[in-house]
Amino acid sequence: MRIGIPRETRDGETRVAATPETVKKYVATGHQVLIERQAGKAAHFDDGAYEQAGAVLTDSNDALGADLVLKVRAPDAEELSKMRRTAFLVGMLDPFDAASNDAIAAAGLTAFALEAAPRTTRAQSLDVLSSQANLAGYKAVLLGAHYYGKMFPMMMTAAGTIKAARVVVLGTGVAGLQAIATAKRLGAVVEASDVRPAAKEQVESLGAKFIDVPFETDEEREIAQGVGGYARPMPAAWMARQATLVAERCKQADIVISTALIPGRPAPTLISAETVRSMKPGSVIIDLAVERGGNCPLSQKGKVVQEHDVTLVGLTNLPGMLATDASALYSRNVMDFLKLIIDKDGKLVINREDDIVTACLICEDGKNLRNA
Template sequence: MRIGVPTESRVGESRVAATAETVKKLVQQGHQVTLQAGAGLKASQPDGAYEEAGAQIGDIHAAFDADIVLKVRAPSTEEVPRMRQGAILVGMLGRLDQTNSELLAQVGVTAFSLEAAPRTTRAQSMDVLSSQANIAGYKAVLIAAQHYKRFLPMLMTAAGTVKAARVLVLGAGVAGLQAIATAKRLGAVIEASDVRPGVKEQVESLGAKFLDVSLLTDEEREIAKGVGGYARPMPSDWLRRQATLVHERAKQADIIITTALIPGQKAPVLLPEEAVMEMKPGSIVVDLAAADGGNCPLTVADEVVERHGVTLIGHTNLASMVAADASALYARNVLSFLTILLNSNDARVLNMEDDIVKACLVSHDGRVRDAQS
């Protein structure tokens, strides 16, 4: 198969969908790989490294005129027509972006959105959400430390003792757990909250205190289990109790990192304006849900703003700020997906009945697949 890797055109996107490591493996499998010149430069992947791995370097036309096009983000409306009918597109396409999905279907592209891969053991190697969230959680702490006007660790000096910063992490998924681990390495005192009581052991194993909100009803206990590794919306009474606890702990925090997302829905509000107003002057909030409405209503997507003496950071693509490692992990995710997508005996025959492949399918045969099916 002819595989093309274009340069990412979205503003601020520094990642690339294939690295020299994965290109070498694709070439060894018998595929012809063509990258747009400079596609990997922002991810520390020079054209020469790709050529040494067996790839060809071409222009944007060569990268899009392939049997399989590998992308990080969805192609723009100007890029979609560059793909030919019957081509395969693999990337993080925005599973619920109906307009983009319809455009891909009109061109006749068979598109797969890797965000939709199920949270199963078999699909772990292609779980792009986890690989990129892991990086976002790490980077969130470093960005918070950059904006925070004090030390994170406790320091004992001749001039006196500096207290350790208090970090509050809201949401203990992949990003939240990595944020806890990173903040711990930097010497902060950490607390964390999550709707799923089952993550308490993980939180505490990383050295953080878990803020436990009691589950009072069978309904609360059932919903708290989550589904497919994701949190579910909790009942209003539980949310009220959690909000009260978070509000109290927020007043003591120096840095708050919010990571809560619910697939297909606007991000839940975990840090209302009233809580921000009572935070200490100079405190920092890094809102990893900024792209989905934010866990704090004061957050502005892709901006750093100050409200009530608190700095709110709304970067929506933290993984791209660590482009080299983010690309390395993402490219391996893509390679794992291609391994199950393409038949080992005849790559032209797709394994469309595979459960992971079906879950990721966005468009095929000129039709958009229902995101709920």
């Protein structure tokens, strides 16, 4: 089978869907790997390394014209025009983007969106959201340290004592937990908030304080459990109580890192404009939810702005700022997923008895299964 790895064309996308490590393994199992020249350059994988791994260097037409195309982001219209009908496509395709799904289906492709994999033990090795969110949480703290005009750790010097920075993390999924761990390693005093009661133990195990919003009804407690490892929208009354507590903590914070997302929905507003106005001069907000509208209405996608002497960082694709490691982790996730759709004879198959395969399958033979 021919496996194609094109160069990513989306602005700011530095990752690549296969590294020399994974290419070598594909070739060892009898597949021909066609990789577009310079596909790995932004992630510091040169063409020579791919050739040594057994790949064939080619142009975008050949890479996109393969039997199986591996990508990081969903293909645009020009890329789709170069792909063969009946080809298989695997990548982070955003299963909630109806227009993109329709375009992929119209191109006659069978496509798998890896973000849709269930959060189960068996799916951990191919969980692209977790592998990339880990890096995003780490990078978010480094960005906070960069834009914050003071030190993170407490430091005692002959000239006096510097107080430790106070960091608040909103949302304690994979990115949030990594942000907590990284901020603690840098010496900050860390607090964190999440709707899920189970998050409290995880937060405290990392040495942070949990911002506990009490539940007043059984309905609130049930909704807070989430579904499949994801948070669910909370009732307005609980959100109001959380907003009050979060606002108080943000007023005292030096850096706020917000990571709260709900699949298929706009990001919830956790930091109001009024809260930003009340924050200390020189404080920083890193809004990791900015691609879905942001956890703060003052965040601007792709920009770093100042409002009320607070720096709001709305940079997107933080994993892409760590492109080498992000590509290495992502490519391994992809390789583990391919084990589920390539049989022992090296042919592409769809096993409808496999819950991971069926969850990720968004288009088949020209049909958008998300509209089915």
